Every structure is written in structure tokens, then in C-alpha cells.
Amino acid sequence: TVGGKVPVCVIQNTGMMESGDSIRGMAIDAGFPLVMLIGYRGWTRHGVITDSAARYTETFLHAMGINYYLVESDDDASRISVAFEEARATNRPVAVLVGDEYHGFNRM
Template sequence: MNGASAARTVAVIEDLGFTDVVSIPDGESRHLHQALLDTPDIEVYSPTREGEGIALAAGLWVGGRKPLVILQNTGLMEAGDALRGCGIGPSIPLLLLVGWRGYPGAMAGTMPVDSAYPYTEPLIRAWELPHRRLMSDDDLGVIGEMAAVAEGTSKPAVVVYGYGFTP
């Protein structure tokens, strides 16, 4: 697997009407981050840490925008209180694209296993957040599916990407 195309992913994000992206790039999302920066109709904000980013995205949504949050699984772990307080608790329907650091190595049998790998999906389940996996272009429909779930439930929803994005 090589991941999803950044250009096709941006097209999906635009089609779904996202106005802003709050993104702290990681190694797997860097091509998507750049493609978003090159997209004039989408504003990209890069905070210094992920909890800050979720609060910023919540403010954007409360103000009438439609933000998407892109963060690594390590950032999701850092952002727990913000996710609780600015997403789950107040029923703010944020869609999170979460990079699954450690997944490719674990699938390839590389040792040692990245300690971020095994906790990612259990953590998302612990938050009781619906999620789907995005591993290639074939899975791009899950972004719209989870965006609809977030809006339908008024709660955050998650798309986990395992192999990052190609240029």
C-alpha cells in the first residue's frame, strides 16, 4: 500500500464543503498538508500543538465555518482534554483525520513496534468516537461517510489513515 493521493483527497475535502483545515503536519500527511496550502479556497491553520488546534477548530465551527482537523495519533493522545471539552462534551461535530504512526511498520513486521501503534484504535474506541480506516484511494469515501456521521450525531468522528498521502 502507498496511501491515498493528496490531490484526490483535497478534491474530496473541497466537495464536502470544508472551509478550513487545522493541521499539524507529520511525515505521512506532509503531501496532503502542502496540497491544502496550495488550495486557494481552503484556509489552513497550523497551531503549535494538537489540543490547541482542536480548540481553534471548535471556535471556527461555532463561528459558522466548517473545519477539518488533521493530526497524528500522537497528537490525538496529547489533545485528549481538548477533544473532550471542545468536541464531545459540547456536541461539536469535528471531523478528525488521524495519522496512524507505527501502522506501516507493524504491518511489515518491523521491530521494535512503535508504541504509538497499538493504542490508536483502542483510544478512539475509548472516546466512543466512530471511525473508519483510509488506506488508499479506494477508501476515500470514508471521509464523506464520517463527515455525515459527525454532523448527524453532533459529535466528533475520525478517519484514520495508515499509509499517509502520495503527492
């Protein structure tokens, strides 16, 4: 922890991929617990990928060895608490992917 707390970063999936080396160096190699709330740009539960960033998001997380949870609705909100508990217990980054449809940026 940092000051007794688990830090949180709010970022879009494209920014997460741009920050890969910082995530590797600080959160993974240094054993820094971190929760990343990630806007899952381009993803929908219907499988229609509108942005290539969505295609690579989970692949990126797998490659970095970062566990993740998907939040698609209010019913999934407890997964955020689970991510904080996991980050604290493992001293590793944990991601929460916030589905594009849930945060509403693409709602008409």
C-alpha cells in the same frame, strides 16, 4: 456545525492522544461536530507495529467513544465523506485514520 460547516483537524495519532482532554471537553461534551484526519503513525496492514503509538490509537478512540474509519488506499477515500456526514448528523467527533503506508512517509 460551526458557521454551517463541519470543522476538520489534521493531526498525527500521538497529537490526538495528547489532545484528549480538549477533544473530550469541546467536541464530545459540548456536542461539537469534528472530523479528525489522523496520521496513523506506526501502523501497517501487515501487523508489524513499529511505534507504540499505533498500539494505542484505536484503544484511545474506543475509550473516548469516537467512531473511526480507516483509509488505506484511494479506494477508501469515500470514507472521508462518510465521516463528515456522520459528524454533522451526530454532533460528535469522527476520526479518519490514514494508514502509514498510504500517506507514504515510510516509503523507501
